[in-house]
Amino acid sequence: MKKLILSLGLLILIGAGLYFLNRPAPVEVRLVDVQQGTVEQIAANSRAGTIRACRRSRLSMPQGGRVARLLVDEGDHVEQDQPLLELWNADLKARLEEVAATLKAREIQTASACHTAALAQREARRTETLAQNRLASEELLDQRQTEARRAALA
Numbered sequence: 001m002k003k004l005i006l007s008l009g010l011l012i013l014i015g016a017g018l019y020f021l022n023r024p025a026p027v028e029v030r031l032v033d034v035q036q037g038t039v040e041q042i043a044a045n046s047r048a049g050t051i052r053a054c055r056r057s058r059l060s061m062p063q064g065g066r067v068a069r070l071l072v073d074e075g076d077h078v079e080q081d082q083p084l085l086e087l088w089n090a091d092l093k094a095r096l097e098e099v100a101a102t103l104k105a106r107e108i109q110t111a112s113a114c115h116t117a118a119l120a121q122r123e124a125r126r127t128e129t130l131a132q133n134r135l136a137s138e139e140l141l142d143q144r145q146t147e148a149r150r151a152a153l154a
Contacts (some may be wrong), residue, residue: 065089117151124148 065087072084127144130136 113151113154117148117154120144120148120151 067085068088069086070084071086072078072082078084124141124144124147127136127141131138131141
């Protein structure tokens with residue numbers, strides 16, 4: 001038992017020695033003295049980059065987003081109401097196209113319902129003429145008139 005404990009202690013000492021000899025070098029840290037003074041420049045840092053302005057403006061966006069394109073370069077003079085950047089909006093464009101397609105489909109459905117109602121009305125008038133000449137039954141006339149009224153509701 002003593003040999004086992006002694007062997008285990010020796011292995012631990014050898015392992016600790018190997019770790020000590022092969023450990024990574026410490027990271028060098030450079031220290032700089034900082035003094036108080038005035039702020040000369042304000043920089044706003046974001047993932048898209050840094051924009052520095054000579055005049056501050058109070059901009060607030062109704063919603064945030066990812067910058068897709070910067071429309072001005074550093075040092076450019078800008079005019080009032082000139083766009084400075086473009087936000088990514090592919091999802092909104094796709095939604096707009098989807099809504100436009102849905103509107104077009106609804107317009108087609110409405111036109112189709114109007115044509116169906118007009119056809120049912122003509123059929124009812126023809127059947128009425130035939131019923132006056134005793135060439136169509138009253139049941140058929142009733143069906144055609146009901147179809148015309150139902151199609152007019154749609």
